[in-house]
Amino acid sequence: KKSGKITIFYKEDGLSGNEFQDRTSCQLPNGTIIFGGTDGLTIFNPDNININHHTKLLLEDLTIHNQLVHPGKGQPVEAILDSCKEINLSHDQNSFSISFAALDYGEYQRTHYFYKMEGFDKDWIDAGNNALANYANLPTGHYTFKVRITQNNNAIQESSIEVYIHPAPLNSWWAWLFYTFLMIIVAYFVYRNSKRAVIARRAARQAEIDKQQEQRTNKMNMSFFANIAHEFRNPLTMIAGPVSQLADKTYLKGQDQQLLYIVQRSIRRMFRLVNQLMDFNKLENDTLKLKVENVDVIKILNDICDPFEFNVKQKNITLSRIGMNDTLMAWTDRDKLEKIVTNLLSNAIKFTPTEGVITIAVDLIQKEEAQKEIKTLITSHDTFYVKITVTDTGKGIPENQLDNIFRRYYQLDNQTKAIINWGSGIGLYFANSLAKLHHGYLKASNRTNMQGAIFTYIYPINALSYTEEERKPIKGEETFIRPIKRHISMSKIEKEETNKKDDRPTILVVDDDTEVINYMRVLLSADYNVRTCLDANTALQQMRMKEPNIVLSDVIMPNKNGYEFCKEIKQDIQLSHIPVILVTAKVTLDNQVEGLNVGADAYVTKPFDQKVLLALIRSQLKNRERVRNILSQSTTTNEEIAKALSKQDKKFMDELYEVMEAELTNSEFNVNRVTETLHISRTKLYYKIKGLTGQNPSDFFRNYKLNRALQLLKEGNNTISEITDITGFSTLSHFSFVFKKRFGISPSQYKR
CATH class of the missing domain: 1.10.10.60 (Homeodomain-like)
Incomplete structure (x- = not known):
């Protein structure tokens, strides 16, 4: 029966050999075919040959790194390989072998194997009679392993199994998700930091530009103020001369004479401020020169302290002088020494409470003691030093601020609550700069046994400590004001006012400047009973003991400013009805609004016209009397x-x-x-x-x-x-x- 197919047989299929002779074949009547070849005759009947032979194909074993894998839970295969649906391998089990077999031992020589790892192999791999597939370093992923057998070039059986090679934890999908997230974060921070760097560079450039602009502005301002200060000297001189002449007249008595003394002290103060402003400009421009001469330091210090005696008495402060009864000759710049000590005494008076003590002491010390005080290198010429200390019983200086108080424009806390360097913030900076110019050293510290600050000024006294240029005679014009003669003391005026028994309205004047206090007392004592206080806390205590009819208060005061003082009065049920007039040098509109917002009845700026102030006081008292009449x-x-x-x-x-x-x-x-x-x-x-x-x-x-x-x-x-x-x-x-x-x-x- 013809099938129309051609089947090829080989020696492995039962032939006597694979070579046959030409014209050596025949077919017998029963259909048997005979072929003659070099290896003998091959005789077969085609009807008896079954070409559709079925052979079973099995997957046998899994070997990983040459180690046979036994099935079990948690193993790459949980049962025998042929009954498993998948093989699960970890990232470090990617080199393995899979064995397989065709279950037809009689046809062994005729069985031909082909295998393929789908997802890795592109084509089928011809294994011949070798029933083993080897793979090494297979990448992670999902594969399908397939194997098949052929006979007579026909595929007769195929088997397959899923293979999963799992990635390493650091190479898993969630790890890569984390890496991506981390990279995004890193990229964000890199971007942000780079942006910050750009902003910082721009800010640094802008800060440098602003600094240069500020320096130019400061230089222009200092030059302007120095020129203005220089122009002030002429009118001040014209005021000082006639006032000094009037003060010497014997026909001036009582309040008239006292007013002249107030003017003289104010002129002296103005001269000191003008000179300080001019010197400050020279310091900034490095043109201020040191001019020393051999003088009596103790005499200079006593001359400096004498004008302060009046101020400390007004505040009921004791000014004690130690070591100032003898003579001490030293090479000294008289002007620089006066400015340094004046600044130190002014600060001490400003922040020493009523009934406190200020001590100024002078001593001559040797090089070794000076070395312990200043802890800096001292030249061999400096064998002896003048040591001046100014000690007070104020609040002292916070330890963490001791190194900062000599910085320019530096103030502790703020202008109204400062502990030291209150005011413009240049006083101690100016004094320290002058001390350095004098080859000296200015140090701040606190008292150890009690509350209070200590300022120590040390400078060399030997001629060789100064250059020849610094020892040249002083050239230039100096302005001096004759000492003030006090024929009538303020205490005498106070006693006279106290002895007057009348029902005049009482005015409480609160100001930390004793000169303002004195002027107010002279101005108002003719019509009113005048009481004075140098700080707000003391004023509140006095008001609660005996109420005044009206209060005149400065704004810029230490510890508690005028705004806080006024607010406390207006919130006190006992005192809230008392009129408060703020008299201050803070002249801006915002300052005035702030004063009125805390309850002030009026706001007067300095300098003020005395007629305006007196009229305002009368008006406030009349309003208060009108309210009394209505209430009654x-x-x-x-x-x-x-x-x-x-x-x-x-x-x-x-x-x-x-x-x-x-x-x-x-x-x-x-x-x-x-x-x-x-x-x-x-x-x-x-x-x-x-x-x-x-x-x-x-x-x-x-x-x-x-x-x-x-x-x-x-x-x-x-x-x-x-x-x-x-x-x-x-x-x-x-x-x-x-x-x-x-x-x-x-x-x-x-x-x-």
């Missing part, structure tokens, strides 16, 4: 009173009127009842009612009852006897007596 005739806080009173005072009067109205019929009504209801002490109640109405509480309560009685009489709805009961008077006769005494007419006459 009122029974409620009407619109007129509400406008004249502060919110706190209005609230107090509303509560007081409410209490008095509730107790109107009570004939036993007294101060105790009010203090209990309003939760206020008797003393505060007395001062508050006295300050607001000018009457003591008992009189004010009685007048309130009479004012209510007057209202009831006007209404005409009650008899006089009923009104007597309603207003809490015990008898009709007593009511008629006090009514007539207050209004000048009896109740019956008023009713008619």
Whole structure:
């Protein structure tokens, strides 16, 4: 039977050989075919040959790194390989072998193997009769291993299994996700840092430009102020000369003479400030020169201290001098020494409390002791040094700020709460710069046994410590003011004012500048009782003991400034009715708004016209007297009173009127009842009612009852006897007596 197919057989299929002779074949009648060849005859009947032979193909074993893998849980294969659906290999098991076999041992020579790892191999690999597939360093991924067998060039069986090679933990998908996220973060930080670097470079360039601009501006400003300061000297000289001549006149007495003394001291102060400004400009331009001469240092120091005696007495401070009764000759620049010590004493006076002590001491020390003090290299020429110390009993200096207080424009805290270097912030910087110019050293420290600051100034006294140029005679013009003669002391004026027994209004002046205090006392003492304080805390204590009629306060003061002082007054129920006038050198509109916002009744800038100030004081006192008159005739806080009173005072009067109205019929009504209801002490109640109405509480309560009685009489709805009961008077006769005494007419006459 013809099938139309050709099947090729070889010696492995049962032939005698693979070579046959030409014309040596025949077919027998029964269909048997005979072929003759070099190896003998091959005889077969085609009908008896089965070409569709079925052979089973099995996957046998898995070997990893030449180690046979036994099936089990957690192993690459969990059962025998042929029954598994997949092989799971880790990243370090990627070199392995898979064995397979065809289950037809009789046809062994005729079985031909082909295998392929889909996803890795592109073509089938011919393994011949070798039933083993080897793979080394196979990449991670998902593959399908396939194997098949062929006979007579026909594929008769194929088998496959899934192979998974899992990546290393550091090469897994979530690891790569983390790497991507990390790279994004790194890229972001690199970008941000690079952006910051660019911004920082731009800021640095801008800062350098701003610094250069600031230096140019500062130089221009310093030059301008130096020129202005130089121009000040001429008019100051023209003022100083005539004032000194007037001060010598014998016909000037009392306040006139005292005013001249105030002018003289102010002129001296102006000269000192002008000279300091000019020297400061020279320091900045490095043109300030040192000119030393052999002089008596102790005499110079005593001359410096003498003018300060007046200021310390006004503040009740003791100025103690140690080692200043002898003579000490030293090469010294008189001008520089005076400016250094003056700055140190001014700071000490500014921040030493009332009844404190300031000590200035001078001593001659040797090189070794000076070395211990300053801890810097000292030249061999400097064998002896002058040591000047200024000690106070103020608050001292925070330890972490000791190295900063000599910096230019540096102030501890701020202008109104500074502990040291209060004001412009250049005083100690200027003094330290002058000390260095004098080949000396200025050091700040704190007292160890008690509160207070110590400033130590050390400089060499030998001629060889200074250059020949520095020892040349001083050339140039110096301006001197003759010493001030005090024929009349302020204490004498205070005593005269104290001895005057009158009912003049009391003014409390609060200012840390003793010269301003003195001027205010001279200006106001003719018409008012003047009390003075140098700081806000002391002023508050005095006000609570004895209330003034009005307060004049500076703004820039240490510890507590004028704004805080005014705010505290206006928030104190005992003191809130007292008018406060801020008198200050802070002249901007914002300063004035801030002062008025904290409750100040008026704001006056320095320099002020004395007529304006006196008129303002009179106006405030008249307004206060007008409010008193209205309150003494009122029974409620009407619109007129509400406008004249502060919110706190209005609230107090509303509560007081409410209490008095509730107790109107009570004939036993007294101060105790009010203090209990309003939760206020008797003393505060007395001062508050006295300050607001000018009457003591008992009189004010009685007048309130009479004012209510007057209202009831006007209404005409009650008899006089009923009104007597309603207003809490015990008898009709007593009511008629006090009514007539207050209004000048009896109740019956008023009713008619």
